Amino acid sequence: MSVIILAAGIVVFLWGSNVLFQKACIRRETPWPDLGKADEVEYEELIDAYNIKREINESIIISAEDGMKLAGNYYERKKEAPVVLFFHGLWSHSAVDGVAIYRITKEMNWNLLLVTSRAHDESGGTIATLGIRERYDCRDWAEWAADRFGENTPLFLMGISMSGAAVMMSSNLDLPDSVCGIIEDCGYISPMEMITLNAVEKLPRWFPEGIFKIFMEAGTRIYGHFSLYEADAGKALSETNVPILIIHGDKDCIAPVSMAYSLYHRCRSEKELFIVHGADHAGSYRTDPEKYKRTVSKFLKKYAAVYIQKKNMQNGIY
Template sequence: MFRIIAGILVAFILSIAVLIYFGLYAVFRAVLYNTNERKSGHVPLPTGEGYDQHQESMQELVDLMKEIPYEEVRVRSFDNLTLYGRYYEVKKGAPLQIQFHGYRGEAIRDMAGGNRVAREHGQNTLVVDQRAHGKSGGNVTTFGVKERQDCLTWARYAAKRFGMQTPVILSGVSMGAATVLMAADLKLPDNVVGIIADCGYTSPEAIVRDVGRARRYPEGAVWWLVKTGAKLFGHVDLASCGAISSIRKSRVPVLLIHGDADRYVPVRMSRELYEAAEEAGVPVRLEIFRGGAHGISYLTDVPRYTDLEMEFTSGLMKRYIREYSGEKESERGKI
């Protein structure tokens, strides 16, 4: 009898373990895994409240970006993936902005507004497909944990290709914003002069918990499932870093942008990022767009967004060019 009971108990425990294992895998596939079909598929424009009134403008921006000639660029990631980007050149030797799109987004959709601002004000742009998106390699997205290392790879590529005399701004929307913020404490090339983060979240844990809470799931359980699935199947620790800790160590000024009608990444996260940077003495500016839905602050107020970004980037870039030229003149004088 004892053996029968023990056998039943072991079978029950194994059944539970199998259910948990496959449950974790299902969560991993749903949240972090992008199939090749999904990667190469069309990413539609967002719809619903806050977006419908901007449909025509969004489509015009995307269509414009599709028409502009670009150079295809590929680099190797730290873990040997091929990363893909589009280089849009306005003028040889012009300052450069490297732009990163959001979670399961598309580069020419998410960055269309910011790219237009940069191009029309004389900046070259490098618009990248994040890992597990578009034409970049991999199938696992990691909420910025590995993507921040990809950001470093792109920054080093830009420094090598365009030279240290070319100032670089890192910019991103949503997960792209979290990516550039989480890269802020890495050893970026000295010609990276600033960061623009539009509606970024504070950490992978914070955004996963927030989404779980918004959908009325137990947020602690949701986070455990996503975090554990990521470790088991994606080989990544989502708790290993976050934008809050990284922004405190930024050596460059940061511009934070957020719409106060954002239903995906709450505006309080940018406020928390601002407070963390300010407490650490990092030059930081926070601009909130009234009525702005997730990722479309640009369309909420085009003139203000344009002026804001140009004021932030042009000053930093001009100062870097002037200082870099001065250093070179000084070096030549010593020879």
């Protein structure tokens, strides 16, 4: 009898951990938002997203450190201008999430690379790792850009939601010197903390949070071959020298605003915090577009100027 009970327990454990892994990490085809259901502001953003997708651009394909094919779309406005590398959120699309930075960089006459994350759209892979492997993809894209544009071109990494976490997690990975700033919008501290916060209220009251974490971690280890504890954005920020801009809505129910304050206090580099009142998850730009644009533009211009001045001094140009 004890053997039967043990075997049944193992079966339930493997089944449960697989269900959680599938729900959180397995690639899915995500339709674009429905124009018919959008309000006026959302409608204008979605029209821009469709136009971004159709605009003439350069398709870029690189190989990640683990051999995964990664895709991106490069929009050049001015040769030798600074470049922003933008990374979209989980189960979203680069053109949809990238509307804000597309508009900002176009107005600044800067260049933009919209990256498609692994397990999304044109990029390869069947598993999204919630920032764990994506942090290395951020570094790989930064190294590609540094090689493509040269050491004199300022580079910035920007990510939203999952990719907000990923760009922060990449900040201590020995990025190219030309990466002179990182912007994160509504990123979380760690995948496990984010998943747990969003799952607890949906779990039966009798189901212990600790057991849920064990099932979740087992699923990613057994079926995805990665650990949700491998990376922590707060730890990365405590070890980085790259300037950071943290953007967060104070009504965010997916990654609570307390995470933004925690990340800001743990960051050891130059840092800025922009809290958007009334904004929910990934809604900061839509809630206050003018202040969002001013804050992001100011950060980009400030640290691009700092980097250019440093390079001029190194090259003997005063």
